[in-house]
Amino acid sequence: MLAAVSTAPSPSSPQATPPARDRGDACPGTLRLHAADDGALARIRVPGGVLAAHQAHALADAARRLGDGELHLTSRGNVQLRGLRDTCGEELARLLDAAGLLPSPEHERVRNVVASPLSGLDGQGAREVRSWLTALDAALCASEAARGLSGRFLFAFDDGRGDVASLGADVTVRATADDGALISLGSAREALRVAGDDAPRAALLAAEEFLQFARLAGERVWRIDELGPGSAELASAVRHRLAESGIGCVWDSTDATVTGGPLPGVIGSALCVHAPLGRLTAPQWQELADVAPGELRLTPWRVVVVPAPDMTVSDRSAALSRLAATGLVTDPSSPWLDVGACIGRPGCGKSRADVRADATRTLAAASGSPLPLYWSGCERRCGHPRGDRVDVVATPEGGYRLAGPDGDGPLRTTDLDxxxxxxxxLAAITS
Incomplete structure (x- = not known):
């Protein structure tokens, strides 16, 4: 039965205060596999989500030969392989290294970079950010200090449209119309304005300066906002560090304009498809890799962008139809765009429910919600997105608790068995 709607205080931001941690960063990677209930898990960092076609084929090969045959997209545009054999670590590393997906074993978990996926493809944005992405990744892998970053630390390169600027990165670089860039740290409202050509180096220097502050804090601080009041001191120290390094900078305000991710369909010279719940079967992935003339761009919204500047309009339409035939979402009005879920049972031992099955079963009902839904198998809510949404969290009693925002007030909640x-x-908490 449904319980009466109740109100409860909104939980504080997960980065509002330094969390108590009794162990080091256990974030999985390519060389550090995570033991899950469905086998080992590998998380492959894909800076900016950019995968060359041959790299996409290599990941498909790894999923088929070593894992469960599927590929899972993360909220940072990375790829996870699941169901891996415990003894496959060396073989997986060799395969990914040969494909150019493991440029530095010491830095593979810290190459967390998101970038505007439609940059250079639709005529929007202030500049194309690919050069920034390439420069930062090379500098990151060459930095001894950067090895100390947590696997949770995140860089974002926004081409000025405001898409990835809304993702809560630790260092956000946003292009401006005057060929400059605004660099913001964590959730700070002030930014440092630098020349566009200096942006990648400035982003790395900011991350290295953060590591100094994290060490002084004497705690396991992994994200910039976890510094609390120290974040303001960090900003001043970063400005001083940039000046010492010959990078001119001045204080400015961050641009408040934000947009969402790309919708499915043909946008500019690109094809965009959505993977329901971030899961791609081997045939779906293979079709994507076959359709892509040069590369794929994975996004934090579980949308895959296929740049196709040389395709004709009819060729793009035909390619989109091929992808739709595999079960990928090509309709921008699909309810799948507003439904997400963690891995749930049977892959996660902490999950109390098969949340993906329940999310699929109730898709029609979810389409009537004015807010996106995110299904979680427990209170950790792994992979949950930012922004207003309805959280559907499995309870120990075997049902779910729904919680949604009520303006600036407390959460509205109800139970569902x-x-x-x-x-x-949904009507009870969103009406």
């Missing part, structure tokens, strides 16, 4: 009544529960 029968997923067939999801539409009623």
């Amino acid at each position: 029968d997923v067939s009544r999801l539409a009623t529960a």
Whole structure:
């Protein structure tokens, strides 16, 4: 049955205060596999989500030969392989290294970079950010200090449209119309304005300066906002560090304009498709790799962008139809765009439910919600997105608790013990 709607204080931001940590950063990578209930898990960092076609084929090969045959997109545009054999670590590393996906074993977990996926493809944005992405990745892999960054530390390169600027990165670089860049740290409202050509080096110097502050904090601080009041001191120290390095900078305000990720369909000279719940079967991935003339761009919104500047309009339409035939979403009005979920059972031992099955079963009901839904198998809510949404969290009793925002006030919540009544529960907390 549905419980009466109740209100409860909104939980504080996960980065508002330094969390108590009794162990080091266990974030999985390519060389550090995570033991899950469905086998070992590898997380392959793909800076900016950019995959050359041969790299996409290599990942498909790894998934088929070593894992469960599927590829999973993360909220940072990276790829996870699941169901891996415990003894496959060396073989996986060799395969990915040969494909150019492991440029530095010491830095593979810190190459966390998101970038505007449509940059240079649709005529929007202030500049194309690919050169920034390439320069930062090379500098990051050459930096001894950067090895100390947490696997959770995130860089974002926004071409000025405001898409990845809204993702809560630790260092966000946003292009401006005057060929400059605004560099913001964590959730700070002030930014440092630098010349566009200096942006990648400035981003790395900011991250290296953060590491100095994290060491002085004497705690396991992995994200900039975890410094609390120290974030303001960090900003001043970064400005001084940039000046010492010959990078001119002045204080400015961040651009408040934000947009969402790309919708499915043909946008500019690109094809865009959405992978429901971030999961791609081997045939779907293979079709994507075959259609792509040069590369794929993975996004934090589980949308895959296929640049196709040399395709004719009819060729793009035909390619989109091929992708739709595999079950990928090509309709911008699909309810799948507003439904997400963690891995749930049986892959995660902490999950209390098969949340992906329940999310799929109730897709029609979810389409009536004015807010996106995110299904979680437990209170950790792994992979949950930023922004307003309805959280659907499995409870120890075998049902779910729904929680949604109520303006600036407390959360509105209700309990659900029968997923067939999801539409009623959603109406109770969103009306």
